Amino acid sequence: MDSQSLRERMQRAEKRTLVNIAFNSALPNRTEEIPQIVNEGAVGFKLYLLKQIGGVNIDDENALKCAFKTIAETKVPIAVHAEDKTILEEARKKTQTAGRSDAEAFLEAHPPEAEVKAIQNVTKLAQDSGASVHICHVSSAAGLKTIQTTKRTLNLTCEVTPHHLLLTAQDQKKQGNLAIMLPPLRTKADTEALWKALRQGSIDTIASDHAPHSMEEKTAHSIWDVKPGIAGLETLLPLILTEVNKNRLTIADLVRLTSENPAEIFHIKDRGSLKEGCFADIVVVDINLEHKIDASRFKSKAKFSPFDGWKVKGKPVKTFVNGQLVMDEGEIVAKPGIGRIIR
Numbered sequence: 001m002d003s004q005s006l007r008e009r010m011q012r013a014e015k016r017t018l019v020n021i022a023f024n025s026a027l028p029n030r031t032e033e034i035p036q037i038v039n040e041g042a043v044g045f046k047l048y049l050l051k052q053i054g055g056v057n058i059d060d061e062n063a064l065k066c067a068f069k070t071i072a073e074t075k076v077p078i079a080v081h082a083e084d085k086t087i088l089e090e091a092r093k094k095t096q097t098a099g100r101s102d103a104e105a106f107l108e109a110h111p112p113e114a115e116v117k118a119i120q121n122v123t124k125l126a127q128d129s130g131a132s133v134h135i136c137h138v139s140s141a142a143g144l145k146t147i148q149t150t151k152r153t154l155n156l157t158c159e160v161t162p163h164h165l166l167l168t169a170q171d172q173k174k175q176g177n178l179a180i181m182l183p184p185l186r187t188k189a190d191t192e193a194l195w196k197a198l199r200q201g202s203i204d205t206i207a208s209d210h211a212p213h214s215m216e217e218k219t220a221h222s223i224w225d226v227k228p229g230i231a232g233l234e235t236l237l238p239l240i241l242t243e244v245n246k247n248r249l250t251i252a253d254l255v256r257l258t259s260e261n262p263a264e265i266f267h268i269k270d271r272g273s274l275k276e277g278c279f280a281d282i283v284v285v286d287i288n289l290e291h292k293i294d295a296s297r298f299k300s301k302a303k304f305s306p307f308d309g310w311k312v313k314g315k316p317v318k319t320f321v322n323g324q325l326v327m328d329e330g331e332i333v334a335k336p337g338i339g340r341i342i343r
Helices: 002-016 031-040 059-075 085-097 103-108 111-128 141-153 162-166 169-179 188-200 236-245 249-263
Strands: 024-026 042-050 079-081 133-135 156-160 282-292 311-321 324-328
Touching: 002 031, 031 059, 059 111, 079 111, 085 103, 103 162, 103 169, 111 133, 111 141, 141 156, 141 188, 156 188, 162 188, 162 236, 188 249, 236 249, 236 282, 236 311
Parallel strands: 024 042, 042 079, 079 133, 133 156
Antiparallel strands: 282 311, 311 324
């Protein structure tokens, strides 16, 4: 990614988006391009530690240090998918050598230790550089404990997804490829640890980790060829509103975790709040509306979900973007291009 390719992607998105969106950038080949990318409008950088995406060699510690120091000077955060590449490669090789391609093998190839090691490595980089780091989709109690140990002394934030809060490895074993995601689903003890941390305030945001793959991408013969990830945009609010109705969270918690904190972490001004002077980006919900999640009606290209058929209580019924009605009772009522690129 460089400033030119980011500009082109923004221009394409601007004509098609129905909502306001902001872009993260992959790390570029040359660290001197980082300020240009931020000037172009990136609100942060995304770093995958499980495989190389972008220009910086994730096996080169000095290159990562240099990138982190340069990003720290721009004041934007680095969002990190925290799974250690070496641990994953060794674990996957072991299961594949044994000729395994089952759901249990996938889980074994992505152990919590990989999350812990990656978080340890990235917090050391943050400590040395002064960069702000956001750990994406924390999945395990062990990974969470590692974050909590260092969070007070670093500019470190983290997020959790509804699927890591509400599903376990048992669901993956039942649903097979459709529930393959990264990081993978964990144990009941892990979900309980995540819920406890969420209520205590040591998890900063709830994120969808929206990955709208087609059914063809999820039905590969070998589990190692399945595209990981699920659609999350259309299920996040109904699922978490249901938990609000169960008194596991409050509405104020939901607003803080999905609106206020993300805007603060990524330095997005005049968003995420109903304060006077902010943009009127508002979702109206019927907190008492009971319904079933129906993946066949998703607007996303992914017409499947591990939550398909779940009974939920609470639903978004209207969405306003910059003060204009965009969604009304489940139907899109605005034309593409109404949204803006937030820089």
